[in-house]
Amino acid sequence: MTATWVRRFDATATPDEPEWLRPVRRAAIDRFAGTGFPAPRDEEWRFTPVAAITQAEFEPARPGSRVSRDAIAPFVFGHAEWPLLVFIDGRFDASLSMVPALPGGARAGSLAEAITAGDATLARHLGHHAPVESSGFTALNTAFIQDGAFVHVPAGVELAMPVHLVFVSSGETEGTVAQPRNLIVIEAAARASVVESYVTLAPGRRYFTNAVTEVVSGEGAWTEHTRIQRESDSAYHIGLTHVEQAAGSHYRSFTLAMGGAIARHNLHVRLNAPRIETLLYGLYLTRGDQLVDNHTAIHHDHPDCNSWEVYKGVMAGESRAVFNGKVLVRPEAQKTDAKQTNRNLLLSDGARVHTKPQLEIFADDVKCTHGATVGRLDDVALFYLRSRGIDAATARVLLTYAFAAEVVEEVALEPVRLELERLVRERLGAGD
Amino acid sequence: MLEIRGLRASAGGNEILRGIDLTVNAGEVHAIMGPNGSGKSTLAQVLAGHPAYEVTGGRVSYLGQDLLEMEPEERAQAGVFLAFQYPVEIPGVSNAYFLRAACNEIRKARGLEELDPMDFLDVLEEKLKVVEWGPEIMSRAVNSGFSGGEKKRNEILQMAVLEPRLAVLDETDSGLDIDALRIVAGGVNRLRRPDNATIVVTHYQRLLNYIVPDYVHVLSGGRIVRSGGKELALELEARGYDWVEAPAGVA
Ligand SMILES: Nc1ncnc2c1ncn2[C@@H]1O[C@H](COP(=O)(O)OP(=O)(O)OP(=O)(O)O)[C@@H](O)[C@H]1O
Numbered sequence: 197m198t199a200t201w202v203r204r205f206d207a208t209a210t211p212d213e214p215e216w217l218r219p220v221r222r223a224a225i226d227r228f229a230g231t232g233f234p235a236p237r238d239e240e241w242r243f244t245p246v247a248a249i250t251q252a253e254f255e256p257a258r259p260g261s262r263v264s265r266d267a268i269a270p271f272v273f274g275h276a277e278w279p280l281l282v283f284i285d286g287r288f289d290a291s292l293s294m295v296p297a298l299p300g301g302a303r304a305g306s307l308a309e310a311i312t313a314g315d316a317t318l319a320r321h322l323g324h325h326a327p328v329e330s331s332g333f334t335a336l337n338t339a340f341i342q343d344g345a346f347v348h349v350p351a352g353v354e355l356a357m358p359v360h361l362v363f364v365s366s367g368e369t370e371g372t373v374a375q376p377r378n379l380i381v382i383e384a385a386a387r388a389s390v391v392e393s394y395v396t397l398a399p400g401r402r403y404f405t406n407a408v409t410e411v412v413s414g415e416g417a418w419t420e421h422t423r424i425q426r427e428s429d430s431a432y433h434i435g436l437t438h439v440e441q442a443a444g445s446h447y448r449s450f451t452l453a454m455g456g457a458i459a460r461h462n463l464h465v466r467l468n469a470p471r472i473e474t475l476l477y478g479l480y481l482t483r484g485d486q487l488v489d490n491h492t493a494i495h496h497d498h499p500d501c502n503s504w505e506v507y508k509g510v511m512a513g514e515s516r517a518v519f520n521g522k523v524l525v526r527p528e529a530q531k532t533d534a535k536q537t538n539r540n541l542l543l544s545d546g547a548r549v550h551t552k553p554q555l556e557i558f559a560d561d562v563k564c565t566h567g568a569t570v571g572r573l574d575d576v577a578l579f580y581l582r583s584r585g586i587d588a589a590t591a592r593v594l595l596t597y598a599f600a601a602e603v604v605e606e607v608a609l610e611p612v613r614l615e616l617e618r619l620v621r622e623r624l625g626a627g628d
Numbered sequence: 629m630l631e632i633r634g635l636r637a638s639a640g641g642n643e644i645l646r647g648i649d650l651t652v653n654a655g656e657v658h659a660i661m662g663p664n665g666s667g668k669s670t671l672a673q674v675l676a677g678h679p680a681y682e683v684t685g686g687r688v689s690y691l692g693q694d695l696l697e698m699e700p701e702e703r704a705q706a707g708v709f710l711a712f713q714y715p716v717e718i719p720g721v722s723n724a725y726f727l728r729a730a731c732n733e734i735r736k737a738r739g740l741e742e743l744d745p746m747d748f749l750d751v752l753e754e755k756l757k758v759v760e761w762g763p764e765i766m767s768r769a770v771n772s773g774f775s776g777g778e779k780k781r782n783e784i785l786q787m788a789v790l791e792p793r794l795a796v797l798d799e800t801d802s803g804l805d806i807d808a809l810r811i812v813a814g815g816v817n818r819l820r821r822p823d824n825a826t827i828v829v830t831h832y833q834r835l836l837n838y839i840v841p842d843y844v845h846v847l848s849g850g851r852i853v854r855s856g857g858k859e860l861a862l863e864l865e866a867r868g869y870d871w872v873e874a875p876a877g878v879a
């Protein structure tokens with residue numbers, strides 16, 4: 197409800213809010229007050245019935261939920277030395293987090309603390325990249341910027357270990373909203389891997405997560421960004437990841453979406469200079485009456501850039517999936533090499549997918565391809581496995597897992613890849 | 629071991645098998661020859677339980693069980709193995725994983741303990757020798773991007789690992805070079821035991837020099853129109869199928 201949010205905004209003024217942040221938030225709430233949430237007729241949101249979110253009243257989650265280390269343990273993976281930032285209902289929890297001293301002045305910590313500390317990098321970037329025009333949800337998140345993760349890797353610094361950001365919904369009360377806001381700045385020739393996990397302690401709870409992450413990738417930087425969305429099956433999740441890439445940088449993303457009653461992720465990447473490489477991989481697994489929507493947009497504004505995108509989906513039950521992949525190639529972006537693939541596997545008669553590649557190409561010397569497929573398990577392969585003694589149910593799981601695992605293989609960091617494989621196996625009911 | 633009586637089967641509304649009678653005893657090798665489209669692969673697939681074929685008549689008993697009542701996986705677990713004329717590519721599933729999964733299903737059915745990946749490697753090492761292969765092939769996805777000959781050899785590797793009682797080899801010799809043919813045939817011979825039986829479907833008498841059959845059958849128009857000893861294959865090679873196609877001279 198738009199009016200409620202505008203009223204809430206007026207209550208958020210604090211005397212110690214830095215001068216640069218107030219106008220950013222003010223512009224966002226003005227935008228939100230003017231346009232509100234996306235309407236059903238909005239083409240960008242056509243298949244995503246956000247009315248369930250926008251017509252409901254969600255109370256901002258109260259800070260201070262007591263969550264034990266044991267409760268978080270199932271969501272933590274990799275090595276104990278990995279920097280781990282835990283957020284409970286959108287607020288940083290220092291006692292559950294583990295942030296070792298990082299090399300070369302690199303930092304990973306609470307956004308709220310960095311705001312209070314008057315961090316200059318933060319002031320330069322926060323709210324300056326993800327446009328509030330992109331949707332009412334982004335505007336709302338920006339208007340209520342408060343906490344989240346701030347990761348900063350200075351020029352030339354390599355982080356050997358990934359930074360894991362775990363956003364936990366405590367589910368202490370029904371009907372709450374958390375709006376984490378994250379900023380990841382990987383400066384020139386730096387190298388880092390960041391994992392965002394969205395998880396819940398209350399699998400049946402209805403709540404709302406509205407997350408925005410801005411990523412700034414400097415010249416020649418290498419970034420691997422993994423997003424694991426495993427919210428409650430009754431939750432709503434709206435997320436925007438907005439990426440800005442400088443010359444010669446390499447950004448690779450992997451998105452696993454398997455939670456939420458309605459879950460939407462927008463991934464927007466701007467290629468702001470020549471010789472950029474962008475790799476977007478995604479996997480969505482839906483069941484029951486879930487709806488998972490992935491919208492990606494790759495903006496090729498300069499020459500000699502490559503983008504490679506593969507999203508795959510497995511839909512069961514009565515679930516719905518949406519994939520929309522925009523690739524925009526401006527006239528000056530000659531020698532663009534862009535390839536997009538979306539492959540979908542329907543496991544039931546009731547499952548549906550809407551897939552829409554959207555290539556808008558205004559340069560003539562480019563190589564741009566796309567392909568979208570929707571299919572079922574291959575009967576011939578199924579029979580082949582059964583003819584070797586593997587029962588039908590196991591054979592189905594094996595083929596389904598093989599379909600899904602192919603895209604997970606693209607994750608560069610092995611421990612992250614192994615965890616993703618474990619999650620996918622667990623979800624699909626595949627054994628070792 | 630296998631008794632087929634009056635077997636009829638159709639697919640897509642067409643009757644393909646029109647009354648097959650065939651008896652295979654333990655220890656025997658039977659060769660099935662016949663022109664293209666005569667129903668050889670259909671017979672093989674029906675024995676393996678392919679759901680695309682509808683059995684419209686007759687019965688098949690295998691080791692005293694009603695084979696046609698069994699699911700494809702139950703047949704495999706009971707020791708039936710079909711080497712496909714066109715082995716299927718399974719991207720994303722490694723040969724090693726697939727073979728171990730299959731091997732363990734069959735071991736379970738036989739009341740044997742499942743093999744963990746390490747134990748399986750030992751078994752595999754032995755079996756790879758049968759097809760004169762190194763271990764590299766095991767990390768590749770099942771048949772994915774394999775050459776025609778490699779796919780056929782992979783079928784024999786599977787057969788070696790699964791140790792069937794009844795193996796049906798559907799044109800496993802087609803598309804093999806001379807060396808591969810020798811290896812495949814050698815593999816089949818090494819796996820022969822008094823308590824198992826083999827049916828080889830082939831177009832070439834050449835294979836039967838390596839795998840010497842006890843009986844040769846000619847399938848034509850969905851029926852076995854002639855049966856004989858190994859000399860029949862030589863005669864077919866010399867004279868073609870025309871002279872046997874009328875079902876009059878069934879042996
Ligand atoms: N699934 C199917 N649906 C429809 N027709 C089929 C099917 N399978 C086989 N047939 C037809 O049945 C006939 C026999 O086919 P089959 O593959 O059994 O022949 P074959 O004897 O193995 O031939 P080849 O020597 O060429 O391998 C052919 O006419 C074929 O087109």
Ligand SMILES: [Mg+2]
Pocket residue numbers: 668669670713798799
């Ligand atoms: Mg055939």
